Amino acid sequence: MxxxxxxxxxxxxxxxxxxxxxxxxxxxxxxxxxxxxxxxxxxxxxxxxxxxxxxxxxxxxxxxxxxxxxxxxxxxxxxxxxxxxxxxxxxxxxxxxxxxxxxxxxxxxxRPQPPQVAGYATAVGEQREIVLEDGTRMLLDTDTRVETRFDADLRVVELISGRARFEVGQDPDRPFLVRAASGTVRDIGTTFQVSRRGDDIDVGLIEGIVLVSRGDDGPGRRLAPGEQLHVDPQGRFTPTRALDLEVANGWPRGELVFRKRRLDDLLVEMNRYSEVPLRLAEPELAGIAVSGVFRVDEQAALVEALRQGWGLRAESRDDGVFLYGPAE
Incomplete structure (x- = not known):
């Protein structure tokens, strides 16, 4: 330039x-x-x-x-x-x-000061809130790893795995960036969430403005409050779509909010919070549409809800809890 x-x-x-x-x-x-x-x-x-x-x-x-x-x-x-x-x-x-x-x-x-570097992580089933030195509140979901690097010019958080919510502190001297795989989220005083599974990234904006780009200097996509988008491993954006705020605000409270979602999606989310996974013994059960609010720390309550609402049966084994369809 x-x-x-x-x-x-x-x-x-x-x-x-x-x-x-x-x-x-x-x-x-x-x-x-x-x-x-x-x-x-x-x-x-x-x-x-x-x-x-x-x-x-x-x-x-x-x-x-x-x-x-x-x-x-x-x-x-x-x-x-x-x-x-x-x-x-x-x-x-x-x-x-x-x-x-x-x-x-x-x-x-x-005089240049050495960058402040720190790492944070949560165990399976744990959620943790960290207040960074600039006042930013960072909520880490279960099984999440991040690294922060703050210097005189930038505030950078690297999301290595998992999901995090950011309420960004005001600091006009230093932009706030969240890097995850091929995507970079640039904040301008706002609240947003970033989820990473492998190199797939999802960004949801609660309030304020964020710019999602391919790397730090790539072309960007601006999100408005109540919008979300997906970035694939190649750095390609999906079309912007509406963010379900009830769902987005649910997991920070320890709740999974589902509206006519596939059962296998629910189990994937629920298993992130438990060392004992829920598994489908019969693959045809995967497409069952499920709606409800489920506590992430109450696996037994979910199994009971599936029994009462959908007639599913559960069997505990050494490698997890297996779900079966209704008995004939």
């Missing part, structure tokens, strides 16, 4: 920031802004940088030390000839000292 292109991108981001803060900004302009963000991850980075510089400038305007230093650097008032050359330059020396202190402080602040 050329320097000229970067400069133009920065100017566009600054223009968007000014337009959005104007009380005359229309809904059509806000929609156009969201489309501009979704066009490229670099647009998101440029906007976040413009917002950061704006906040930094606002903070410096109220910095009393900086204002005092600037005041001392004003041209000195005329002095009488009796004053020595040394005393006449004393205010300038103080101002230079103040500026040097600011410069040394800035150099210390800007």
């Amino acid at each position: 050329s320097v000229g292109h970067i400069t133009r991108l920065d100017d566009l981001a600054a223009d968007w920031l000014a337009r959005l803060e104007s009380p005359e900004c229309s809904m059509a302009e806000r929609a156009a802004f969201e489309d501009w963000l979704a066009a490229s991850p670099r647009h998101v980075e440029a906007y976040l940088e413009a917002e950061r510089l704006h906040l930094l400038a606002a903070g410096l305007a109220d910095d009393e030390l900086l204002r005092a230093a600037i005041g001392e650097m004003s041209p000195p008032a005329p002095r009488t000839a009796s004053r020595t050359r040394r005393s006449r330059w004393r205010p300038w020396s103080a101002a230079v000292a103040a500026v040097l202190v600011l410069a040394i402080g800035a150099a210390t602040w800007l």
